[in-house]
Amino acid sequence: MHLRASDADLPLYGMSIGALARKAFSTCSKKKTWDESLEFIPTGHPLDGVLENLGWFGKRFNADMRADALLFWSGKRRLIALDPGIVPLRLALRFHTIGRMRIARNLFSHLQRGLRAKVPVASLRTMPFSGVASAAMLYDDQPIVDYFRRIDQHRIMGAMTIRGDERIYFFELKRVDEP
Numbered sequence: 001m002h003l004r005a006s007d008a009d010l011p012l013y014g015m016s017i018g019a020l021a022r023k024a025f026s027t028c029s030k031k032k033t034w035d036e037s038l039e040f041i042p043t044g045h046p047l048d049g050v051l052e053n054l055g056w057f058g059k060r061f062n063a064d065m066r067a068d069a070l071l072f073w074s075g076k077r078r079l080i081a082l083d084p085g086i087v088p089l090r091l092a093l094r095f096h097t098i099g100r101m102r103i104a105r106n107l108f109s110h111l112q113r114g115l116r117a118k119v120p121v122a123s124l125r126t127m128p129f130s131g132v133a134s135a136a137m138l139y140d141d142q143p144i145v146d147y148f149r150r151i152d153q154h155r156i157m158g159a160m161t162i163r164g165d166e167r168i169y170f171f172e173l174k175r176v177d178e179p
């Protein structure tokens with residue numbers, strides 16, 4: 001993984017704490033990609049280990065305040081953006097243990113074509129999280145908001161929240177050049 005973006009670019013992804021996302025994103029002219037960390041953060045959330053098992057790569061943020069919320073590996077060299085609006089979220093949460101199995105990974109690799117996003121599927125803005133202005137990604141067709149806080153110039157911590165569910169799914173992302 002190459003982490004080459006400068007600290008000055010970090011707010012372009014809406015990742016700096018307290019920065020206004022719109023102002024930060026308005027200066028960005030390229031897509032920026034964040035890779036899901038190789039380090040698993042167990043929190044007791046039903047999705048712990050599921051996204052990793054299915055080949056989740058991370059997220060891609062665009063200058064127009066839109067984002068690809070779910071980037072997955074398709075094979076060993078290609079990333080594809082998936083549309084989370086197609087995923088039956090409540091069913092996925094209920095049967096989460098299946099998502100950690102090898103059979104789920106194999107089946108998912110065959111379903112990816114039908115789950116592809118045609119356009120970015122989330123919006124970016126600043127919203128409060130635990131009383132602090134934070135960068136947030138609002139999914140278009142799911143009751144999900146991902147909040148982001150900077151760890152350092154190359155890493156951010158994410159907290160996925162689902163309306164009506166008090167559990168929070170935590171993840172770490174690392175900045176990368178587009179693979």
